[in-house]
Amino acid sequence: MTMQHDTITPEMVVQRQLDAYNAHDLAGWLATYAQDAVQYQFPDTVLASGIDAIADRAASRFAEPNLHAALKHRTVCGNVVIDSEDVIRTFPEGPGRMAMVAIYQVVEGRIKTASFVFGDKVLD
Numbered sequence: 334m335t336m337q338h339d340t341i342t343p344e345m346v347v348q349r350q351l352d353a354y355n356a357h358d359l360a361g362w363l364a365t366y367a368q369d370a371v372q373y374q375f376p377d378t379v380l381a382s383g384i385d386a387i388a389d390r391a392a393s394r395f396a397e398p399n400l401h402a403a404l405k406h407r408t409v410c411g412n413v414v415i416d417s418e419d420v421i422r423t424f425p426e427g428p429g430r431m432a433m434v435a436i437y438q439v440v441e442g443r444i445k446t447a448s449f450v451f452g453d454k455v456l457d
Contacts (some may be wrong), residue, residue, distance in 0.1 A: 343439035344407070347414040350437075350444060354402055359395045363388055367443035375436065375450045397423040402433070412439045429456040 346365055353361035363384060372380040372387055381390040394400060399421050406417040414437045421430045432452030438445045 341442045342409075343412045343414050343437070344409045346439045346442060346444060347407075347416065347437050351402060351404060351416070354395075354400070357395050357400060359388070359391060362391065362395070365444055366447075367440065367445050370444055371446050373446065373448040375434075375448045380449070394422070399423055399428055413437065414439065424454055424456070426454070427456050429454050431455065 350362055350365040353359075353365065366384055366387055368384045369382075370384060370387060371382045372390070374380055381387045400423075401421045403419045403421075404416055405419060408415040416435045416437070418433045418435065419430060420433050422428070431454050434450040436446075436448040436450075438447075
């Protein structure tokens with residue numbers, strides 16, 4: 334018997350995550366993460382561990398009216414998806430953008446780890 338996650342590729346999971354992010358759909362975005370997922374600032378600084386902590390970290394970001402991530406390039410290698418993005422946000426200092434690289438490890442149809450490399454903030 335084939336399990337559902339076998340038909341969902343890691344790239345599909347990450348694209349669903351990006352689509353939900355850009356739609357400001359926190360519930361849909363969280364649904365792409367495993368319950369025990371961990372987010373890191375690359376290489377190993379834990380930003381949030383577990384779905385509840387990830388939800389808490391993301392809640393205010395999803396309320397930002399200008400929140401948007403434009404995919405510049407995607408690399409897929411097995412269950413790892415690496416996205417290069419231009420992210421528009423409202424920072425504490427004001428609206429702006431930054432480059433970001435996100436490295437996702439997808440296990441059983443969900444994001445297990447997400448590691449982020451943050452570029453410099455450029456205010457509008």
